[in-house]
Amino acid sequence: MAIRLLIFLLLCALPSRAQGFRTWVRGLEARGVTVSAGIWDVDTGRALERHDDGVSLVPASTTKVVTTYALLKTLKPDTTIETEVWGDLRDGVVQGDLVFKGDGDPLFTSERVWMLAQSLKKEGLRRVLGTVRLDQSAFDAQREPQGWENTSVDTLPVVRALSVDFNRDDRGRILEDPDRQAREIILRILRETGITVEGGAAGPEVPRKLATWTSPPLRALVQDINKWSNNFMIEMLTRRFGAGSWPRGVQRIQAFYQSAFNLGPEAIRITDGSGLSKENRLSARTLAIILRGAYHDFEVGPEFVSSLKIIGGEPWKLKIKDPNLTRRIRVKTGHLDRVTSLCGYLQTFDGKVRVFAILLNGPTRDEDVWEQVSRWAN
Template sequence: MLLAYRNLLRAFRSAALVAAGGLGIATPLPAAPLPTTVIAALREANISLKNIGVYVQNVNAAQPLLDYRGRRPMDPASTMKLLTTAAALEQLGPDFTWKTEAYADGPIKNGVLQGNLYLKGYGDPLLTLERFWMLLRQLRQAGVRVIRGNLVLDKRYFHVPYRDPATFDDEPYKPYNAAPNALTVNFRVTEFRFLPEPARRTVRIVADPRPDGVRVINRLRLTHGACGAWRERLKQRVLPSRHGMTVLFDGRYAAACGEKSAYLRLYRNGGYVYSVFKQLWKTLGGVLNGALREGATPANATWLATANSPPLAVVERSLNKYSNNFMARQLFLTLGAETAGPPGLLENARQAVRRWLRRKGLHFPSLVMENGAGLSRTARITPQDLAAVLLAMHRSPFMPEYISTLPIAAVDGTMKKRLSGTPAASHAHIKTGTLDGVKAIAGYVRSRDGGTWSVAFLINDPHASAGAAAGDALLEWIYDYPPQRGDRTPRSRAREKLPGLGDYR
């Protein structure tokens, strides 16, 4: 009899929610406390309750189901990308594209460009090697084979003051520390592929693209056994010199690993683009006689070719699913340039986001955006405000495009290895964020009964790196809401102090 009553009550609640959803509201739900499974996971990770913030709300509800310290400004790490991509998607449109253009300032006679070649960038965050090669192929089709002059890079569409890439975390060669630039190819990274050759008892290393002046020293030792944590056994050092870069690889590499890759950002932007251009141009039968220069494209220059990016909706999918900091920073400056005019400035980008928030009726007084990517120690947003962005985008005409950019639990992106084998697998679209001392998740969960919930869970704690289990526990709890039979979680007010818990650290 009790089970029948519970099923009837659940059916009535779902029906009421659907009916109210047509009016844009939902039946009020009793507020919930911080789930005991989440508390247990935090205790196991030695993370203080004082250092977390949680906000959970049904997309059709007027009030949150769970608000635990949700009004506290916190470092969101890469979940800040949710705000950047939301504002850009609505202000630029899902079909917005970037372009990269090629111009000549001299005549072309018998395949010879008697002048300079200009490459003019507009901030394309996804100008990969393949697409750059296609641009060069267009130049060959336009009749250019030999370039007598220089290769001139026009990057004036952005204005970004130089900042030492080692400033953030003393890791200047990590790809995520690449600064934005109006003309960047292939994220400015070099891929190092490790190819085990058991017959020769060696590991071959292939660098692609390999900029001029890069020397690779291979001291890897091929071993047997499981692959395991192969990156922890791999030691790498970058040794700059006046003549280029030396990259040293040392350590043990198991044959069972098969082919793996590591990525490094070795050169500043101009030298990288120039080197890659020369290599690709040569494969197309082209010749470049001149050197690298930077400058403005002359007003009377002749257009030769254009490379267009995929549409913004597609670009944001790569950006959010794999939490690409470089792409987020490119998008942020693009937003500034497109809304206030070039050059793209950080302050103009911040103002564009705030104007979008005002149009949405959102007021975030504690919001601090440094670069739009969350790769920052000064960025701040509250869990409640982060959830408000999610709620606003769920009502947006571009809601399907936005949600499709987020990693799917146990399926792809940065959530591919999380919630695998649980009932919540594939039922959550979640953006993750990680920095030293920060662990964050934010996104949408589709619960067992068909409800859709926005969630923001931020951890700012010295032990935050161990906080993934707590985040997963929260997502599973939301998926199972309302509680199934046997769940004894009390339904006390979420904002009240949890009796008997306090702060256990």
């Protein structure tokens, strides 16, 4: 008798859970919100619940899932980026200008300039007859990606091949002339290190590479990008992926998914790497395919999965007050005006891992996505 009662209760619970998902979708659509959402078993790929999961919507920062996995898989997690210093050094004196050549290191900060200056001092550099010059030739002249006409473009500084402190001032404000600040920071640190820069006219030079600064490995950069949703860093890496060109970088990302997942440009419709563009279009199904593929990718999957935000396990507040979600959710969030998105992995109480994606376009709030994620997890 007890077994029959248990079976009856289980059967009753199944449609109730499905009904909760349908009610959630209907409630959002009644408010004018377009929904693309679903949850899948990570092992089999079987859809457990979904609604318009093939409909492509504006994804906001969940675009970074697409970009960062493609970079990790193509370039490999140990890839680094070198910033070079060139000059005509003779007997401790650079005869002309000291040239800093950037190649797209997105984490070139004042602290790293200081360490690079120490390397120059160890090489015997004591005086520069000319001045400090920045070589930005690794990137083309395009100032912003396509599709930023209708978004918050003022949230991102100019992306240059050599950028210091994310091209922001010490108060976090975006700089109109980031090259000027970069030169000033480099000059100040050189002088503090004991290297005199006289600022004279540059004469004929026979430059050679004097020193290099190597960035942290790509796996560490991706951690910062996904956990903090750092738009500047991922756009810098996207440009570098395209040999200095945003369009080429985006095309390489799309070509990777066409080859690796058979996801064509109609599925990966992006114009940038960060998700700031409202011309980007992804579906819940596309995000789930990528997330599931990354989860089972022994080569780079662990680095990718660990780059996602761990709810309750790191210094980020829960968007919904549900202590049951602690360390059971790994996600990438996305926010733009009238866009709320969330995708990632969750673990059920019985230890099963699910992959999920929710894209909402319309008058939304964070609680709209966390309500359903909490229901799936609990």
